[in-house]
Amino acid sequence: MLTYHEVMTTDFGGLNAAADKWQEMAEEFHKVEKRYRDSVQKITMDGTWLGDSSVRAHTNFAATRYEYTAAQTQAKATATLLRNAHQQFTDLKKQLENARADAIKAGMKVSEQGNVEFDYAALTEAERAATRHDPDYAKSIRESVQSWTEYIKSCVKAVDDADGDLKKDLEAVVKDGQGNKNDGTPGTGFNGDAGAVAKSDDKQKQDRLDLAWLEKRDNETLDDYIKRLQRDGMTRLTGNPELAKLVSQVSNGAITVGAFAGSLTAAGLYSYKLVKVLKGDIPHAPGTLISRTINTRLAGAPPGSLLSRIPAGAVSALTGSDEAAMFGGYMRNGAFFMPTASEANLARVASQGGLANAAKAAGWLRGAGVVGGVASTAYGVANLATYDTDMIKANPSKFATDLTGTAFSASMTALTVAPNPVTLGLAVGTGAAYAGALIWDNHEAIGKGLDKAGDWVGDKASDIGDGIAGGAKKLGSALNPFD
Template sequence: MLTYSEIMTTDLGGLATAADRWNEMAGELNKVEQRYGDSVQSLTTARTWLGESATAAHTNFAATRYEYQAAQTQAKATATLLRNAHEQFTELRKQLENARADAVKAGMKVSEEGRVAYDYERLTPGERSALHHDPDGARSVREAETAWAEHLDGCVKAFDLADQDLKKDLEAVVRDGYRGGNDETFGTGFNGDAGRVSAADDKARDDRTNLAWLKMRDDETLDDYVQRLQRDGIAKLTGNEKLADLVDKFTKGAITAGAFASALTAAGLYSYKLSKALRPPFTHPTAPGTFLSRQFNMRLAGAAPGSLLSKVPPGLATAITGSDEAAMYGGFLRNGAFFMPEAAEANLVRVAQNGGLANAAKAAGWLRGAGVVGGVAATAYGVANLATYNTDMIKADPAKFASDLTGTAFSASMTALTVAPNPVTLGLAVGTSVAYGAALIWDNHEAIGKGLEEAGDWVGDRASDLGNSVKDGAKKLGSALNPFD
């Protein structure tokens, strides 16, 4: 296996120089082939040479010319492999150099052999003494040293794997395994099929460097496409497929957990609010995300003179939480009496109809306005994602289609409730949240109870610790994403 020192000190320029020489060799071999065809092989076509010797010479001369052609193919393929290797090795060494620089910035020393150790010389004598007597600090140092050492080792291993691939390809290029045409030296001559090896290497290089992976595939939904870009982007940046798979699992798990938490919260909370809106004494629903704004306004109204809250400009508070004065344009008759809504209760469509868009924006405030914009964006994304489905894709994975469909309906109903809180939009939010939660369970039933088992198999105890963190983070994410009061 290659070492850190070998990678950092080897002159990679020799690969590019060798590639040029192999291409030049292919050109010289072409000249020899042409001369051979004109001077030697042409003798077998002359009328003066007849008989069995002429027939044998024709076969042998054609075989010799084939070897000249195969030698050119082999030389060009070798040049391609060396040039691609030079490009890849340069990129991989740059990654190793960057990793070393990052380690040094993080307080590490990296020796010429690649050994990582904490740089205590950067500390003052007092800091070194404090760290020496702090068990937690010493443990943190050891963990940091291990983490950076593993990071550099990963870069070295990636370089070594590329070097092994080059060795394998070079051995394949010189192996004469093609028997066809005028090849009379099967297994012992030049490889006329060497182009396949270099073509495969070219494709692998293109897969690493071109942007074809950014194109959306025919059998992909928009949601699949976005998730694949995230996963493939990590793989290409790090060169670590397993890391990309692990991050993809964690990300998808956290998003699913957050979505499920939001759906359950909406189903439970809004079922309660719907019952209050439909039974006496009737209460008017408030828009999602307005609970905090109402509490904030109550605190401002009761703020003691000279306190911090009393110094908040009224205009700023109104801009954030919504204007009750603008919300008056949304007043309406309810149970024979005229109802004057607060900002949190106002139907923004009715406010816009009676007082214009400017008053609707004032009644919404920044917090509720952000919810409307986010809801519209989420709904538009969901509709665009559903548009990428075809009949075959739905049949292949009906559970995923169901979760995408109900998720889009949930976003749309929540947007409608944010814009126009009333019993109808409240009921739609309850119904779609229940459907979305059920669809998520159907779509992810195999993963429920298993957690991150596959990831744990790869990273052991660390993945277990990280899995617990992810689950905790998912709960917090679900709470943070929940705009409901």
């Protein structure tokens, strides 16, 4: 793989010089092909030479002219590949140089080998003391160094990928096909289809320049990948990386606070409900409080009132059908129990009355919760699958958060589908574990993250406005990953 030093010190000017020579070669082949057509091949085409020898000569001469034509195509395609490579390598090197300059501007030092370190010498004595005594400040420095290191590595990797593609394309452009019309040397002559290789290279070059930032990086979880896309996308849209960073911090902080509140609610509220259920109460599925409230008010609506005019079918479609829920009836304390829509075990309803009745019993509100829970759990499992041993060792608190968060999502989905003491207990346990992991991994976001974001807004409001205004001019190159 290419190194940072190799990319930064290589002069790519020779590629254009070589491309010019290949173009000149194509022009020379064209002159030779024209002379051959007019002086040699012509004698088999004027009708004065007849017989078997003429037929054989006609075939051989056509094959020779084909090779002259194919040689032109191959030489032009090679020139195109080299010019594309020069432009691409030059652009990617410039992006790497800009990344280095931005890193230095952000307080980093970048060595000749591309190693990134924080420039402590640029700090005041008070700031240096803060790095030793303020854990949050020290952590932010480590995260910043890691971020810039990954960014510079991704710039180098883009050049290395382009170099590998150029090698493959140069090997492909000289491989003759299995024979076009008049090709007398299939597999061993010049490549008359070399233009297709150059055309494909054009697309590859544009895809790399436009879409490299969308690729998932090594040692990046699915969750980290989604967050980076959010931050990088905002940067390209507004032209203001500080605004993008703020949006990402506020979003992550809000999500973290919301998840923390949700997990604590589950641990506390469902513990209370579990006790009541164990004493004989009937559990209701999460998210059905509104449904029960609506159904109670409709049941008590006086004749002729506005609520009494709402079609029963519309209400049951939203809140769930009690009639369909009856398929989930079961023996309880020696008597047959008929659950309401909010009490029904959807798995039991589906088993005894089919999926259609299970959907009716769930209603739109509860059904949306089930679908969302399944999707969230599937995302969590996919995210966990992107971890490897080294990533877990490097950030065990984040892995614990993702693991317990996925378990909590799965248990809440199970509780929504089948409210019973077992699923209630799982929700309590996983909720408590998730809350603990969130405290471990995100105590800054829970405690101080939003306050810091608010302070930043107060100090930088005018800068944000300027950044958005300037960023609007950059929409034409919004997909350029290093613009």
